[in-house]
Amino acid sequence: QVQxxxxxxxxxxxxxxxxxxxxxxxxxxxxxxxxxxxxAPGKGLEWVAFIxxxxxxxxxxxxxxxxxxxxxxxxxxxxxxQMNSLRAEDTAVYYCAKDLWQLTDWGQGTLVTVSx
Amino acid sequence: xxxxxQPRSVSGSPGQSVTIxxxxxxxxxxxxNYVSWYQHHPGKAPKFMIxxxxxxxxxxxxxxxxxxxxxxxxLTISGLQAEDEADYYCCSYAGSYTWVFGGxxxxxxL
Numbered sequence: 001q002v003q004x005x006x007x008x009x010x011x012x013x014x015x016x017x018x019x020x021x022x023x024x025x026x027x028x029x030x031x032x033x034x035x036x037x038x039x040a041p042g043k044g045l046e047w048v049a050f051i052x053x054x055x056x057x058x059x060x061x062x063x064x065x066x067x068x069x070x071x072x073x074x075x076x077x078x079x080x081x082q083m084n085s086l087r088a089e090d091t092a093v094y095y096c097a098k099d100l101w102q103l104t105d106w107g108q109g110t111l112v113t114v115s116x
Numbered sequence: 117x118x119x120x121x122q123p124r125s126v127s128g129s130p131g132q133s134v135t136i137x138x139x140x141x142x143x144x145x146x147x148x149n150y151v152s153w154y155q156h157h158p159g160k161a162p163k164f165m166i167x168x169x170x171x172x173x174x175x176x177x178x179x180x181x182x183x184x185x186x187x188x189x190x191l192t193i194s195g196l197q198a199e200d201e202a203d204y205y206c207c208s209y210a211g212s213y214t215w216v217f218g219g220x221x222x223x224x225x226l
Contacts, residue, residue, distance in 0.1 A: 004161075035215070044119065044220035045154070045162070045205050050213055059213040062117065095161070101209055102152035102167040108160070 002026040002105040004096050009110030016086050016114070022079040022096030022107060029077040030054070033100040036070060036081045038092035039109075048094070049081065064090075086114045120145065120206055120218035127224040133194040136221045138206030139187060144216055146187040150209035153182060153191045156220075157202045165204075166191060193223070201225045 008020040022034070036048040049070040050059045058070050069082040079096050091114045097103035121139040128134040138145065138153075145151055153166040164173055166182040169189060179195045189208070193200055206218040 037217075045156075045207075045217040046119075047207070047215040047217055050215070057213070061214065097162075101150040102164060103154070103162075103207070104164045104167075104173065106161040106163075 002098065004098065004105060004107035006094060006096055006107045006110035009094065009112045011113045011115060012086055013116050014087060014114055017082070017084045018086065018112060020081040020083065020094055020096075020110060020112070022081075024077045024079065024096075024098070027098070027105075029072075030074040032098050034070075034072065034079045035097045035099075035103055036068075036079075037095045037097055037103065037106075038090075038112075039095070040089070040092040043092075046092075051079070083112070086112075088114050090114050117144075117210055117214060117216050120208060120216055122204075122206060122218040122221045124219070125222045125224065127226055128193075128196045129226045130196050130198065132196050133192060134196060134223065136191045136193075136204055136206075136223070138189040138191070138208075138218045140189075140208055140216070141187055144208040144210040145184065145189050148209045148211070149184070151182070151184060151189045152207045153180075154205045154207065155200075155202045156205060162205070196225050198225050 003025045005023045051070045067085045093109040095109045098105040154162040156162040169184045170182040
C-alpha cells in the first residue's frame, strides 16, 4: 500500500534553513505529481508547493515563493522541501501528499518550529 | 490566494445528516470541478474522502457525498456515526497549478 514518511523537521531560528524529506513507497513514484501541505498550530491546511511527476515544473504558494524549493529524486523515491529564510509564521506540521488534482495519500507529517 | 470559506463548526446526533459548505470564488470552486474533501483526525494523516466534486474513492462509505453549485461546494454526511467526528477540509484547484484549502470545519457528533 502507499506509504509516505516525512522527516527532517525540528527547531530552527528565524532566518535559518531546513530540508524536509518524504520517503515514498507502494507506488510508482516517478509517475505521480507530489505536493507539500502545511498546518500551523490551531490553523487549517495550507497548500505549499507542487512538483510534476517528472520534476519538470514546480509551483509554489505566494507565501513561500522565493524561499522554499520543492524537488524530487526518483532514484531514492524521495520528495524534498528545502526551506530557507524561515519565519515564525512557517511554524507548522508539514505533510507530503501524492497525486495531481486531488491529494489521494498523505504522510503523517513532520513538525517545523521556527523560534529563537 | 484566499482560503475557501467553511463554517468553523457543525454538529449532529448519531443517525442525522449534516452538510458542510465551502465557498470560493469564480477563480477556483466556480470554475474548476477539481474540488476535493479531506477528513482529518488531529495527529493523524488527512484522509481523502471526495474528489472531482462528488466522486468517492474506493473504501469511503456512501454516507459521504459531495456537490457544487456556483462558487459553493458542499459535503453531506448522512447517518452520522461517532467515528465521523473530525475536522473536514475542502480543497479546490485554483488554476496555474495552485490549490487552495478551506479553513476547516470541526464536526461534533453529539
